[in-house]
Amino acid sequence: MQQRGFGDLEATVMDRVWGREHGVTVREVFEELTDARQIAYTTVLSTLDNLHRKGWVRREREGKAYRYWATMTREERSANLMRAAFEAGGKPEAVLAFFVEQMSADESAQLKAALRSSSTQKRRQ
């Protein structure tokens, strides 16, 4: 597994938000991240603000600062994304194309046979 790059700061911060059941404050995230990399408090603040604007987190005032919670669990969001991808797959308005669409059992068997026969030809040559 690779460390997320700087461009994926929102992902890093979301990881922390998802990791804490009782929500996070900017200070908490900043303190966790500052051990691993050089980061400014205001950067964490604006990242959480962006995530709030995009609907990824909700927040409640707690004293002088906000406490942030994820609006959906990671699993819920993943399921939504995959559902969107699978529903869109193959439609003309889709912005993605699967490596392959699905095929029938018969067709799969035929292709496997074709792959096998091409390998035996190769060996004979």
Added chain:
Amino acid sequence: MTAAVYLLGYGVLVTWLAPPLLSRLTQGGLNPLLSVTAWLTAVIGVLVTWAVAITLFTVNGLRALPDSPVLVVCLELLGLPEQVATPGLPGLLFAVAAGVIVSVGVGLKVGRSVLGLRSRSHRHAHTARLLGVPTDRPDVFLLDAQRPAAYCVVGRPNAIVVTTAAVQRLTGPQLDAVLAHENAHIAGRHHQVLMVLRALAATLGHLPLFPRAAVAVGELLEMCADDAAARRHGSRALVAGMIELAGPVQAAGLGVGASAIAVRANRLLVPPRQATVRRHRLLASATIAATAAAPVIINLICHH
């Protein structure tokens, strides 16, 4: 004015005749990149001749109005041929105005449609990057899902999504081949081409060329990406990856007969003879040249 009429005639001819001819030329998947070029030449040819014809009509229509030299100079700077002024009729002016309004309307609608697709794509890529587990390959993210799948979306930055089920099914070399296929889409800017073609198809769906071009180019670009992946990792690993990721599923409603996957797999496993490929290349090149040259020749002949 004659040039404009002939150009419109060319546009109509290509719009209705190119789909059946190009489908036959490109359906086998020989020289997929050249085949994509043939379709794009037809699409661009129609759009450009339409724009030039409308401009010529406009110039002549406005020229018929009491002297408007400024406009003529502007158009000459753009390299548009000077035409003999035709007497202006209110009817002609009306037709020209209608043509301009329709063209601008279509242009705006296509532009909006492209921007819509683009922002949807960017949002999907962004979400995938936030949710997925990054891997040691650039832009590749692992997403938790029961169904095996791999796809890529353009964004800032792009995302290549592989589901956990896909990774479990594929061997190392198969996964390499699948990811090389997705990288070829990104490197070749295939999504950007398809977004424009799909926006055109959505806006001008009643003109046969545009919807047919969007579908055909979509299929051909898959073959282009297959070829790139097969060159690096071998066709056998790629086809094995296809079989793993495509099912089988026990779903009804899947068509009988050769599906897109079977066509793609067969052309990888049984490479065509060199002579066939060469003949096809010649034919496709001639088609592209004819499509591109016709409007230029029309312009030259009518100008002199």
